[in-house]
Amino acid sequence: MSRHLPAPPRPLARPAAWLMALLLAAGLPAAPAAAQSAPGEPVETPSSIGPLSVETVATGLRSPWGLAFLPDGRMLVTERPGQLRIVSRSGTVSAPVAGVPPVLARGQGGLLDVALAPDFADSRLIFLTYAEPREGAAGTSVARGRLVEQNGDARLDNVEVIFRQSPAASGGNHFGSRLVFARDGTLFVTLGDRASLRDQAQNLTNHIGKVIRIAPDGSVPADNPFRDRNGARPEIWSIGHRNVQGATLDPATGRLWTIEHGARGGDELNRPEAGKNYGWPVITYGRDYSGAKIGEGTEKAGMEQPVKYWDPSFAPSGLAFYTGTLMPQWKGDLFTGGLAGTRLVRLKLDPARTVVAEEEILLADLGERIRDVRQGPDGALWLLTDDPSNGRLLRLAPAD
Numbered sequence: 001m002s003r004h005l006p007a008p009p010r011p012l013a014r015p016a017a018w019l020m021a022l023l024l025a026a027g028l029p030a031a032p033a034a035a036q037s038a039p040g041e042p043v044e045t046p047s048s049i050g051p052l053s054v055e056t057v058a059t060g061l062r063s064p065w066g067l068a069f070l071p072d073g074r075m076l077v078t079e080r081p082g083q084l085r086i087v088s089r090s091g092t093v094s095a096p097v098a099g100v101p102p103v104l105a106r107g108q109g110g111l112l113d114v115a116l117a118p119d120f121a122d123s124r125l126i127f128l129t130y131a132e133p134r135e136g137a138a139g140t141s142v143a144r145g146r147l148v149e150q151n152g153d154a155r156l157d158n159v160e161v162i163f164r165q166s167p168a169a170s171g172g173n174h175f176g177s178r179l180v181f182a183r184d185g186t187l188f189v190t191l192g193d194r195a196s197l198r199d200q201a202q203n204l205t206n207h208i209g210k211v212i213r214i215a216p217d218g219s220v221p222a223d224n225p226f227r228d229r230n231g232a233r234p235e236i237w238s239i240g241h242r243n244v245q246g247a248t249l250d251p252a253t254g255r256l257w258t259i260e261h262g263a264r265g266g267d268e269l270n271r272p273e274a275g276k277n278y279g280w281p282v283i284t285y286g287r288d289y290s291g292a293k294i295g296e297g298t299e300k301a302g303m304e305q306p307v308k309y310w311d312p313s314f315a316p317s318g319l320a321f322y323t324g325t326l327m328p329q330w331k332g333d334l335f336t337g338g339l340a341g342t343r344l345v346r347l348k349l350d351p352a353r354t355v356v357a358e359e360e361i362l363l364a365d366l367g368e369r370i371r372d373v374r375q376g377p378d379g380a381l382w383l384l385t386d387d388p389s390n391g392r393l394l395r396l397a398p399a400d
Contacts, residue, residue, distance in 0.1 A: 044399050048346075048360055049329045051399040057382075058091040061391035064384040066113035066129075066178075067372045071121055077384065077393065078128070080110030086154055087393060099156030101143050104133040107172020115179040115187075117144070117216060124148070125216070126156070129177040129189065137168035139207075140177045140191050144216070162218030163235065165207040169194040174261075178247035178319075183254045186213050186221050188237065190244035190258060198281045201240050204232035209280060211244065211258065211272045213237040225275030238272040240303065242280045246319030246336050250353065259319050259336050262286035263294060265311030269334075269347070269356065270304070279303040285311055308356045314341025317386075318372035324379030326397055335381060337370030344370055344383065344396075368392075 042053040063080035070076065075087045082103040083096040103111045109131030117125035124146045132141035142163040145156030174192030181187055193201045193209035201209025204226060212235040213224055226232035246259035250271075258270050266286025270278055282295045283303050299305070310316075318337040322330045334347040343366075348358035363370070369386035376382045380397040 042399075045363055045365055047362055049327060049398070052362070053395075053397050053399040054363070054366070055395040055397075056392050057089070057395050058087050058093050058393040059390055060093065061085070061384070061387075061393065063110070063386060063388050064391040064393070065111065065371055065386075066115075067374050067382060067384055067393075068114045068116050068126070069374070069377055070116070073377060075382070075393070076114050076116075076126065078111045078114050079391075080112070081105045082111045082130075084111065084114065084128070084156075091393075094154060097147070097154045097156060099145060099159055100128070101130060101141075101159060101161070102133060104131040104138040104172070106131070106138075109138055109172045109175050112140075112175060112177045113179045115181060118181055118185055127179055127187065127216075129175075129179055131172075131175050132161070132164065132168075134168040137170050138172075138175075139165035139168035139194075140175045140189075141165065142179070142187075142189055142214075142218070162216075163189065163212070163214055165191050166233075167197075167206060167208070169197050169208075171196050174243040176244055178244065178258075180247045180249055180256060182213070182249065182256070186215055188213055188247060188256055190241070190247050190260075192243040193241070193280065198242070201242070201280050202277070202282060204229065204236060204239065207233055207235065209241045210239050211237045211241060211247075211256070223274075237274060238276050238278060240278040240280045240282070241270075241272075242266075242268075242284075245317040248319045248321055248334075251321050251323050252332065253353065257319060257321075257334065259316040261315055262309070262311075262313050264289050264291070265309075265313055267310040267313045267316055268306035269308040270306050273304075277303050278306070285309040286313065307354065308347070314343065314345070315339035316341075316345070318370065318374070318384075320373050320375050320381070322375055322381070324375055326379030327381075335373050337373050337383065339369045339371065339386060342367050342369055344373065344381075363396075 042055040044051045065080050066078040068076045077085045086094040111130045113129045115127045127144045131138045143161045145159035173195040176190040176192045178190045197208045220234040226236045227234040244258045244260040263286040266284045316336045344362040346360040347356050350357045371386040372384040380395050383394040385392045
């Protein structure tokens, strides 16, 4: 039997997080080295299609960031401090997968997104984005490696870095960084403006504040929009982005959709197209954290308008179209998590897929930062909650 979800306490008031804090204070390891089961029965939360069941599948994750489903239903989960885990459907959390590249786990940086190669069943290749340390600075990088599992252990073999954001920058903010494979097998990567370099988001000679498109080996596709422009970085797909932390393909059209953090206001939902400029920091619907104006206003010739913007911000992270049959009323809708906004947001598009016709806030009663959202092979929505010592993997489905 399910029960209604109560208003949650602050994170350290939860028993698991309280225990984790004691372990840290005692110098004992806080991250799970082996199996860790999910506690309790599912709880219920309201929605426009009736009560939903929120099942905690795994706990004790350290700032989980990215989620990808293996063909057998298990999940790869990245932890921002630098660990890659394999989580079973029953909630067993593996020891860290060996062979992950070193990361700069500072501020918003660390081990970030994870994606399977389209031919994973044959190649066993997985792709990772991460904040790579570079001589006192850092930049977003993409690495790939072959996942090998033997005798209960897992490792990445033949790891190679296939892309490095240039230039690197000091500080620990605005790394991006989502991975999305297009239908043609090319790979989109979202790259933040690194905060201190935000004006460079308009500069074609670097990778700051850009969406890039590369081949799975890191080479540049022949039809990239700036490949033949003198001085431009050939990997660039679109420019003028601040900090894109959600990206997905539209299953109906194959087009890329992104959602990015604004400053104080100005979170944006976009459909980045080849060669187009999305304005940051020249145009924005947000203001600086000090309250000061950013840029020139909200419109300018040659710069694209967002599909939707939010003011105040809710700090969106993760983005997924729903295509399943478990919740047919939501088929074709977009879902994104909220960090500062502690919510899951459902966005229904108009028939032309150019306007958000309806917005629904879900899981507000959960009171947790939602870092990633994915549709699972079972048709449920799977979420990662962002906590430094007790992040959770949740399954959201209709209540029985």
